[in-house]
Amino acid sequence: MNKKKITVLLTSVVVLVAAYAWYQSTKLYGNDKESIVKVINSVEGYVDKDIRIVQIDDFDDVRIVGFLANHKPSYIEFAQNDKGNYVWKHIESHHDGTIGMFLPGTLGKIMFVTNDENDIAKMTVDINGETLEQTFPPYEQNVAWMDFPKSKDGGYEYRNYKYYDKTGSLIEENE
Structure with missing residues (x-):
């Protein structure tokens, strides 16, 4: 391989590693109250809604959060991944009552x-x-x-x- 090909290859690897690291650092997880609200507000249908966390319950590797979305009773479910972060799996609101x-x-x-x-x-x-x-x-x-x-x-x-x-x-x- 000539120097130019090695330089292009190394530059490509560095760019890919940097892009992956940036993506991982910007990914939202439900690890704490503040990040749970950010996750909820990132979900279609919940963007710009007023979110009030009522209670967080952990069951082994499942986290269930009861919250109010614009005052409507709701919940979101997270599953813990192999790195210990909580990834959202399901969200639901009760629109009446x-x-x-x-x-x-x-x-x-x-x-x-x-x-x-x-x-x-x-x-x-x-x-x-x-x-x-x-x-x-x-x-x-x-x-x-x-x-x-x-x-x-x-x-x-x-x-x-x-x-x-x-x-x-x-x-x-x-x-």
């Missing part, structure tokens, strides 16, 4: 995110014939978790949603 019910990943749990306008203090729901109850602090931003009951076939049937205010009065019922 003050409470959002989500089924993130394969956790076997139901996630509830409420905003500070939520007047529901308790809900009950029948899942596979078993009545489950979840309480919420009314008029507070909150994340609550409910474990799924055991299932014989891995499927779940939801019936008889009932919502109560802080005095125990029934607000709404859906069968």
Whole structure:
């Protein structure tokens, strides 16, 4: 090889390494509260929305973040990569109401995110014939978790949603 070819080859390698390093340094991860907000605001449909982190929960290598997007209950799911950084996998918002019910990943749990306008203090729901109850602090931003009951076939049937205010009065019922 002549000197010119070696110089071009070395220059190409240096440019590629520098470009890769720059790309890695600008990639967004959900490693802390500030970077989670940046990740959310980088997702189509969430750009320029007011983001309020309510709670961050880690389950082994999965990070679930309950947040409010323009005051709407929402969540984002991250998976930890081999370098320990959290890469976003799924994002979802509940566009109606003050409470959002989500089924993130394969956790076997139901996630509830409420905003500070939520007047529901308790809900009950029948899942596979078993009545489950979840309480919420009314008029507070909150994340609550409910474990799924055991299932014989891995499927779940939801019936008889009932919502109560802080005095125990029934607000709404859906069968």
